[in-house]
Amino acid sequence: MNNYVELEQEILQISQLNNVINLLNWDIAVNMPTGAAESREQEMLLLTSIVHSRLKASKLEELINKTSAEIADLDHWQLANLQRIKKNVFEATCISDDLQKRYVSSSTKCELIWREARKNNDYQRLKPYLQEVLSCVKEMAAAKSTYLKCSKYDALIDSYDPDRKSSEIKKVFSVLRESIPTLIEEIVERQKTTKILPLTEKIAKEQQKLIGKRIMELMGFNFASGRLDESTHPFCSGTPFDTRLTNRYKEEDFLSGLMGIIHETGHALYEQNLPNLYKNQPVGKAKGMAIHESQSLFWEMQVARSKAFSVFLSKLLRDEFGFKGAEYSNDNLYKLITRVKPDLIRVEADEVTYPMHVLLRFELEEELINGELTIDDLPSFWSNKMQEYLGIKPNTDKDGCMQDIHWPMGAFGYFPAYTNGAIIASMLMKSAKEKNSNIDNEIVNGDFANLNKFLDSNIRTYWFLKNYC
Numbered sequence: 001m002n003n004y005v006e007l008e009q010e011i012l013q014i015s016q017l018n019n020v021i022n023l024l025n026w027d028i029a030v031n032m033p034t035g036a037a038e039s040r041e042q043e044m045l046l047l048t049s050i051v052h053s054r055l056k057a058s059k060l061e062e063l064i065n066k067t068s069a070e071i072a073d074l075d076h077w078q079l080a081n082l083q084r085i086k087k088n089v090f091e092a093t094c095i096s097d098d099l100q101k102r103y104v105s106s107s108t109k110c111e112l113i114w115r116e117a118r119k120n121n122d123y124q125r126l127k128p129y130l131q132e133v134l135s136c137v138k139e140m141a142a143a144k145s146t147y148l149k150c151s152k153y154d155a156l157i158d159s160y161d162p163d164r165k166s167s168e169i170k171k172v173f174s175v176l177r178e179s180i181p182t183l184i185e186e187i188v189e190r191q192k193t194t195k196i197l198p199l200t201e202k203i204a205k206e207q208q209k210l211i212g213k214r215i216m217e218l219m220g221f222n223f224a225s226g227r228l229d230e231s232t233h234p235f236c237s238g239t240p241f242d243t244r245l246t247n248r249y250k251e252e253d254f255l256s257g258l259m260g261i262i263h264e265t266g267h268a269l270y271e272q273n274l275p276n277l278y279k280n281q282p283v284g285k286a287k288g289m290a291i292h293e294s295q296s297l298f299w300e301m302q303v304a305r306s307k308a309f310s311v312f313l314s315k316l317l318r319d320e321f322g323f324k325g326a327e328y329s330n331d332n333l334y335k336l337i338t339r340v341k342p343d344l345i346r347v348e349a350d351e352v353t354y355p356m357h358v359l360l361r362f363e364l365e366e367e368l369i370n371g372e373l374t375i376d377d378l379p380s381f382w383s384n385k386m387q388e389y390l391g392i393k394p395n396t397d398k399d400g401c402m403q404d405i406h407w408p409m410g411a412f413g414y415f416p417a418y419t420n421g422a423i424i425a426s427m428l429m430k431s432a433k434e435k436n437s438n439i440d441n442e443i444v445n446g447d448f449a450n451l452n453k454f455l456d457s458n459i460r461t462y463w464f465l466k467n468y469c
Helices: 002-030 034-055 058-068 076-094 097-120 123-148 152-160 166-191 205-219 254-272 289-303 307-321 330-337 354-369 378-390 416-435 439-444 449-460
Strands: 226-230 235-239 242-247
Touching: 002 034, 002 058, 002 076, 002 097, 002 235, 002 242, 034 076, 034 097, 058 076, 076 123, 097 123, 123 152, 123 354, 152 166, 152 354, 166 354, 166 378, 166 416, 205 226, 205 254, 205 307, 226 254, 235 254, 242 254, 254 289, 254 330, 254 449, 289 416, 289 449, 307 330, 307 439, 354 378, 354 416, 416 439, 416 449, 439 449
Parallel strands: 226 242
Antiparallel strands: 235 242
16 A cells, blocks of 8 residues: 555656646746747656656656556555556657657747737748647657547547547547538528627726626636636636636627636636546546536536526626616527537537537537648638538638647647537436436526536536446
């Protein structure tokens, strides 16, 4: 048992280093001056190299071997933790020190260039940096696939949604590809006769933040252990004890920013309510990004786009923020937040069209990894896929293949988790309502306590114990 305790201490220190890395990444997106880019790259290289070397160290291997011989003394959580530690170490061992450094360097540079290139709609500026990231990712995928005995793309998916295979995803996505386009057409046609009052009043960013923070408080976000900031691309990051989320805003469309806040708060609530005892151990971390996205999409799609939430939101806007026009009635708000319309931007897509955005990215990134598509051809292929799936084409690369941060930061294999998460979220709400028929009334009153209790007991504090020996 002493060997396991010592193993946990080693992993604790590695996790604490990763916590610092996460905060540096957050700082890049939120605060860092552009002149600090070169220094930050070197800092990231140093810290990630330390983490990588400690995961590959003989001391850790020895502790794992000794602990594996003593599994009779471990409880289920410890056994599951040991399994995850083994996988993390084996995956690190697959990647050479040189490749790890090249990946961190290229993805750090590319993310910074992406912010500039996206703003200026300059894909040519981004292209060579994105190519270097892709080259590193393909090398890493090849190395991991040998260990995992799977395809290169499956090895990348496994990093974000453990044990998931592209063949399984394709079975689900093929159903969506066949059924959703017709569904979109039917809904759009039906909604043509629906009278909707547009939100014509511009709402300043600071006011939007106040509204968002009030809803975050009611949802259960702990501001003593987290914060809300702005960034080019909304995200949730930080550490298990310091949850940082960011958002972006449009003065002419405050619902866009509000849904972004609710989405990221769903991520943050998951992080803040993971098991305290294991927060710096693999078994106490999120159970993959499909589950993580199910938490954000549960709140955004299942809660915030419901009739009950529209009643709550209308009352909140009227009573606490003075928005009393007919356009802020619960009926009109509900029509606005459930409006189905093909749009170029994934993060602003409605619930029905959203899977087609994910399907497009899923297909393109698999082709990129397999060498069937080049960085040069990406903009045109993206445009053609948008036309095929949603009947619209971007006029700029900013609204096309440069809109997401994932590929510049090296996160190939992440995108399928969004739609898998949306499916999980819908099943979770169905189960929650079966167990508590009063949920809609609670949402109307801004009472989310029972929803949080449901997620606590079924997702946040639960680890899927599988093959832990």
